[in-house]
Amino acid sequence: MAFSFAGILAVVLEFFRPFLWLIALVVLVDLVLLVLALRGGNTAARFTAARGPALIAGLVVLLGAVFVLPGMTQAGFSDLYGLLDWGALLGASLAAGVAAALILLPPLMLLRR
Amino acid sequence: MDTTRFSGRTQGGPSHVLNRRQLLGGIAGLGAVAAAAGHVRTAEASAVRTRARVVIVGAGAAGIAAANRLTRLLDGASITLIDARREHWYQPGFTLVATGVWPQHKLVDDNARYIPAGVNWIQSMVAEYDPDANRVVTDDGQIVDYDYLVIATGLALDYDQIEGMSTALIGQHGIASVYASPQATSLSWQVFREFAERGGTGVFTRPPGAIKCAGAPVKTALLTEHRLRQRGGRDRARLHYTIPATGMFSQPDIDRFLKTEFPRRGIEVEQHHRLLRIDAPRREATFATPDGERTLAYDVIHVVPTMSAPASLAASPLPWQEGEHAIGHWLEVDMYTLQHRRYPNIFGTGDINGVPMGKTAASVKAQVPVAVANLTAMIADREMTMAYDGYTSCPLITEVGRAILVEFDYEAKMVPSFPFIDPYTEHWVPWVMKDRFLQAAYNAMLRGRV
Numbered sequence: 001m002a003f004s005f006a007g008i009l010a011v012v013l014e015f016f017r018p019f020l021w022l023i024a025l026v027v028l029v030d031l032v033l034l035v036l037a038l039r040g041g042n043t044a045a046r047f048t049a050a051r052g053p054a055l056i057a058g059l060v061v062l063l064g065a066v067f068v069l070p071g072m073t074q075a076g077f078s079d080l081y082g083l084l085d086w087g088a089l090l091g092a093s094l095a096a097g098v099a100a101a102l103i104l105l106p107p108l109m110l111l112r113r
Numbered sequence: 114m115d116t117t118r119f120s121g122r123t124q125g126g127p128s129h130v131l132n133r134r135q136l137l138g139g140i141a142g143l144g145a146v147a148a149a150a151g152h153v154r155t156a157e158a159s160a161v162r163t164r165a166r167v168v169i170v171g172a173g174a175a176g177i178a179a180a181n182r183l184t185r186l187l188d189g190a191s192i193t194l195i196d197a198r199r200e201h202w203y204q205p206g207f208t209l210v211a212t213g214v215w216p217q218h219k220l221v222d223d224n225a226r227y228i229p230a231g232v233n234w235i236q237s238m239v240a241e242y243d244p245d246a247n248r249v250v251t252d253d254g255q256i257v258d259y260d261y262l263v264i265a266t267g268l269a270l271d272y273d274q275i276e277g278m279s280t281a282l283i284g285q286h287g288i289a290s291v292y293a294s295p296q297a298t299s300l301s302w303q304v305f306r307e308f309a310e311r312g313g314t315g316v317f318t319r320p321p322g323a324i325k326c327a328g329a330p331v332k333t334a335l336l337t338e339h340r341l342r343q344r345g346g347r348d349r350a351r352l353h354y355t356i357p358a359t360g361m362f363s364q365p366d367i368d369r370f371l372k373t374e375f376p377r378r379g380i381e382v383e384q385h386h387r388l389l390r391i392d393a394p395r396r397e398a399t400f401a402t403p404d405g406e407r408t409l410a411y412d413v414i415h416v417v418p419t420m421s422a423p424a425s426l427a428a429s430p431l432p433w434q435e436g437e438h439a440i441g442h443w444l445e446v447d448m449y450t451l452q453h454r455r456y457p458n459i460f461g462t463g464d465i466n467g468v469p470m471g472k473t474a475a476s477v478k479a480q481v482p483v484a485v486a487n488l489t490a491m492i493a494d495r496e497m498t499m500a501y502d503g504y505t506s507c508p509l510i511t512e513v514g515r516a517i518l519v520e521f522d523y524e525a526k527m528v529p530s531f532p533f534i535d536p537y538t539e540h541w542v543p544w545v546m547k548d549r550f551l552q553a554a555y556n557a558m559l560r561g562r563v
Contacts, residue, residue, distance in 0.1 A: 003530065003563060007557070011557045011562075012553075014557045017556075070514075073545050074548070075513070082538070084533060084534060084540055085540050089541075
């Protein structure tokens with residue numbers, strides 16, 4: 001039974017519904033920090049300086065997620081089988097890493113002068 | 114199908130080597146998902162203007178989903194929902210609580226959160242159906258007239274058909290049952306947890322006739338066997354899985370898989386066993402078999418009751434009058450349109466329907482849009498075009514951490530929603546879906562969004 005695109009979005013909304021306030025708060029804080037960083041001038045230099053640490057943090061989260069995610073579902077690596085499972089694990093870990101890097105980028109830009 | 118297509122995975126874990134075929138299959142699967150996602154529902158069908166009185170009986174998954182959809186599809190209609198229960202139970206999670214994966218609180222929600230504004234919710238139970246007069250009567254004496262009726266009552270659990278059994282015994286004398294309620298499910302885990310540590314004789318029953326979530330008895334047995342291995346009681350345990358005839362699962366490929374998997378894991382399948390009575394204090398269960406009665410002593414027994422239509426519906430003119438669905442007094446609907454075969458202004462959805470397949474939450478997801486669309490078409494004096502194909506689904510959990518996503522239709526043909534998930538192989542991803550995502554999909558279904 002195929003899900004429509006709208007249906008998939010509805011499921012995603014339901015999945016995140018309990019944490020929507022937290023996600024909104026993080027996005028809001030990040031946006032404020034980003035605006036402050038952009039207003040502080042020297043944007044290119046700030047971005048260049050913050051990019052490396054953000055990427056490193058994202059990479060750490062990615063690697064951590066690879067090891068932690070199966071256990072968070074009460075599973076172990078022996079339960080993963082084939083491209084589907086390993087691809088899903090790597091994809092979810094990559095998403096977590098990218099999210100971490102993006103969240104950290106604005107405060108790091110603000111800190112780098 | 115050759116059962117060797119099933120994963121062939123052993124308890125030691127799978128091979129992690131990816132071959133070129135798997136890689137290409139995965140890429141093709143991702144493409145198919147993108148294609149599926151392309152089926153964007155461009156707009157809700159424009160609402161039908163009507164002053165019709167629509168009554169929905171039952172505020173379970175099917176009733177609430179129907180209420181949400183009808184609210185959007187009918188403009189000006191009077192929609193009434195009748196059900197006394199305020200709690201909403203997430204029943205697909207019952208096996209997860211009974212096997213110690215989830216805490217009990219994840220099963221209980223509030224119906225009021227999902228019932229749309231504008232729907233008149235009568236918090237009573239229907240005691241009497243009078244389809245010739247187009248009315249129902251509630252247990253507190255209210256007479257509710259309707260132009261159209263949607264029956265989504267769910268079903269009754271007939272524990273009293275087993276001599277010596279009652280729901281009050283669940284959690285005592287080694288008796289477990291995942292069907293009765295969230296609390297009974299949690300008590301069942303206490304029974305199974307003790308068994309997983311001590312071992313002994315475990316008996317897992319399956320009754321004759323149609324039951325909801327027919328995979329639950331299988332999953333409970335498999336997960337208990339896994340818990341025994343995890344907690345050290347496996348060497349001291351003997352497991353029996355009793356079935357009333359010879360089949361273990363209605364989908365033949367999965368049936369063959371289970372008939373291999375259970376013996377491989379040391380679970381003895383006892384065919385032609387129907388549970389007659391339980392002597393709880395003595396921990397003995399007696400079965401009807403072709404050779405006469407057989408009594409099994411147990412340390413733990415998982416009791417699955419026979420199931421049937423609620424008494425008020427069974428006593429009405431609405432159930433099947435003959436044939437296989439008459440036995441459980443199931444609602445006499447056309448298996449494709451879900452319209453009542455003798456009362457055309459009545460539609461059925463969910464567990465109550467007397468159709469060859471479909472007593473799962475996944476079936477509700479497939480049935481509700483069909484029943485609602487056909488009812489709406491009837492109100493608008495249009496031809497009914499939607500048909501239910503028998504879709505049902507079971508994330509067949511084989512161990513904590515892995516499952517097979519089984520989806521099939523009336524023809525028992527596999528109809529996977531996600532082409533990249535092989536319905537013949539144990540994977541972690543279906544387990545994650547069951548553990549983390551299906552409740553979100555269920556809630557979206559309640560809101561009439563999927």
